[in-house]
Amino acid sequence: MRAERARMILVTGMSGVGKSTVLAALNQRGIDTVDTDEGNWIEDVDGEPLWNIPRMAALLGRHTDRPLVVQGTVANQGQLYHRFDAVVLLTAPQTVILERLQSRTSSDYGKSPAERLKVEQEISDVEPLLRAGATHVIDASAALGDVVAAVELILHGDDDVSAVDAKH
Template sequence: MTRVLITGMSGTGKSTLLDELAARGYRTVDTDYGDYYELVEGERLWRAERIEALLRCAPANNTDVLFVAGTTRNQAAFYPWLEHIVLLSAPAQVLIERLTHRTTNPYGKDPAELAETLQYLQAVEPLLRARATLEVVTTVPVTQVADTVLSHVPS
């Protein structure tokens, strides 16, 4: 099984991309939902046992692709399990527009959350970029983003 992490700041389109990939028949998991994270001193971190179980869910020689989306401080601990790390990015003004107007998730509408995301854009995104095997700027339609990701990830 090929395991692909879709990561990036809030508002870059991780969930939207997962929806598109799922519509195309790929297995997807959004770690923002379900039992994949825990709060540790107010910070959302991946639960190691749940993420490991997810990533080992099929033998390595299986030809399926698993797309997992999320961004947490402890995600680097799971990089050895992943064949690809795809960073979704967008300019700050695009993120502001998306976060303040989105209807699928309330995160980012609060000014403090929006400020936090913009701070992470400066401090965290460069760290994600350094480990990414592909970066896709998501100012294009999601179908094009999916095509770009799938051309990078052999199935």
């Protein structure tokens, strides 16, 4: 009898939406997480940060009996969507994202006027692409506990996350 693989999901979204915060909270709950912004998951290809596909495929191909949440937003992530049980887009109103970028202490990205304009443009251009590939969309302007609980429900295969899930 072949053992069933534990679920793996991708949490994606724009800068400042709260992906790393959600990942940290899930990790505190004992859930295995990988933040692809950390470590050697991303490589620079002609100035574009992209996942190292062989490394990511090896991560996703490992046999595990524990669920896994991967966080990241890169242009080539769609190449691996078929390896995830769910692709969860965290989204928030632009004003919320810009406020979070301005007040966060973990990174200076998004604080300069030029970077804020770039973020606004990416929300307009990139988020619709992420939304189109997502299996679930969660309003990350909700309370952190509610967002984390919704992601955890999706991770465990419970699709009854209608309180914060805008897509199904």
